[in-house]
Amino acid sequence: MNFRALPPQQSRILALSLLLGSVALIIAMIAVPVFLLHRHYNQTIERQLDLLARYARIGATAPSLAQQLETLKAKGTRGFFLKSPVPALAASEMQEIVKGVAESNGGKISSMQIPEHKDDGNYRKVTVSIQMSAKISAAQKIFYALETQHPYLSLDNVSIRATSWQAQRVVNAPEPEFLVQFDAAGYAVLGNK
Secondary structure, eight states: OOOOOOOHHHHHHHHHHHHHHHHHHHHHHHHHHHHHHHHHHHHHHHHHHHHHHHHHHHHHTHHHHHHHHHHHHHTTGGGGSBSOOSHHHHHHHHHHHHHHHHHHTTOEEEEEEOOOOEEETTEEEEEEEEEEEEEHHHHHHHHHHHHHSSSOEEEEEEEEEESSOOSSOOTTOOOOEEEEEEEEEEEEEOSOO
């Protein structure tokens, strides 16, 4: 290789530019990470301040929520639930309720079964499977009475089938009876609520 010697003026300029380039590179190697770190911390601080403002807004609602909770407690919400969290006692309570409602509205219960209960957090769902015979108007009254009383019961898996086939409708014939099957479910509170 053939290197040509540079004149002293150009070699000084080249040396000075190499020195300035090296200093600039060193400064960039220090300044860029510091800048990126500074930006990262600023973003983190902004996120934390935003989170703090949100928590302050949520915390400001605590007195009104406590007042609403006290209002609900004063209303006696315990009446909406079954009295006992013990599955056998809760099922017995539901059987008595269903039996009383069915008999007072013209239904004849043929069987009641108690499937497995299910726990959901602080609540226990107790179900009773009922099979009865009733006229359609009586079944409607029974369903309405069960779903509108306290404790609240919900009805699932409702099945209504004719017990006998009537080939022709006779005028002024008595209302036929149907086989009605359904599950009545109620909730009991576990622990102190």
